[in-house]
Amino acid sequence: MPDAADALRALADLPGVGDRIAAARTACEQLRWHEALRRRIPEAAAESRVRGAQASAALEGATVPLDLVRDVMRGAARWPLDPDPVEQVARGAVQATAESEHVRPLVATAPLQALARLHVAAAAGLVDDAQLGRPRTAGETSSELADLGPAPEPEQLRARLDGLVQVLTVAAADGVPALVVAAVAHAEVAVLRPFVRGNGVVARALERSIVQARGLDPTGVAVTEAGHAAQGGPAYLGALAAYGTGSREGVTLWLEHCAAALVAAAGQGVEVCDAVRAGRLG
Template sequence: MSADPLASLASMEGVPSAFAATRDGIDALLRDRGLRRTEPAFTTESLLRGAIASARLEGSTSTAEEMREGTGDGIVQSALRVSTEVLSLVPTVRATPLQAFARLHAVAATGVLEPEELGRPRDAESAERLRVLASRLTAPTTAPAMLVAAIVHAELISAAPFASHNGIVARAAERLVLVARGVDEKSLLVPEGAHARLQAQYESNLRAYAQASGTSGVHSWLLYAAEAYAVAGELSPLRG
């Protein structure tokens, strides 16, 4: 593996400009809304919106009211538990990403899987995929932080390393990386909501990422992710 394993992805046609434009928009949103004065309630609302969207993407049939009241189905409960845990893992994902991913899964799958399955990869191949992903995260890179978050998301979805809840874990990990790498330090964006709004594109590009034998699927996913993060800003509680 090269010293900068993400450099080749960051140089794909159209990718640098797409992420740069999205980052400019996000920075303007956070700056113009007075980020330093942002109340914790905005972060709480962003996390709640994200959990609701993630649960819906995972197949929850609970109503929005049930989700907000915390009385939804098991999928909702998993997503809500993860939403309350994710920001505490910022230092962990910076230093030991594998531990952060394992913790997200353990929280999501509590009460669903046997205790010995919580946070554990399904098999040796899954463990290796996680190890490689973690090594990418801890290696120095010049790649945009949003690109890193997008790759984490797609890798965790396509590898499906855990016995359950891989979608919820992947979307939470994406939010976690956006926070840890300084894109959205107070977690005010709602990337899960963007994926729900763009669900057809989201699912199509994830399939392409997982199935493509070359780089076309990765390229398409990254361009999609730049668009989705712009929508994540539109869905922020800062917008109302």
């Protein structure tokens, strides 16, 4: 994949981007050395997924209590048998965030399989079973993320998905910063909207998996979804729309947004670790 690697390295060299990437990497390294992670990584990572799922749902307009998300994810509560629309979206965010842990080994080796599994988790109950885990086909469209413009027609998806596969399978040895891979993959899923529904949730769960798999946050404690939410929904959508223009300035804006989001995500991770160490989780 030399062409993809060259293109991704060029993005990392855009003016101002390198410094932002370095700041995000430093924030993640500092998180990794938190005292709570000496013995309690699983507990901290589980709480990160709780907070990440809540933030991902909120970015979809589905706000639910953190305690409810925590109880559902630890098996102490269940969603209603007949969930309302907010609960349906939140359930998908919870399931996809949980699944991000399991697809982590697949994102660089079988990325389409990883996407399919994340979509099944995110969209179960929201689309027909026949639409789960597969890209849109002729006659199917997606009305999500309308601020990014019309979703590409299904006929255009294959080539763009092939490009996404190239991005995800670029070897770490090619010298492409993990943040660039995660940011581009996130944006491509959001802009392409390969599925009828659930694209934003899938994009954020995919980013979480990549950040871990590429060693930027190997503990899985950084709350990547909350990093995006911290800047506000309009800023998040605006940065994605800028990326969607394909312009140098637009791509730079998105990469800068993702770097700032990861710094905030690491900060949220520190809060998780502090709560774990103090025994203050709900």
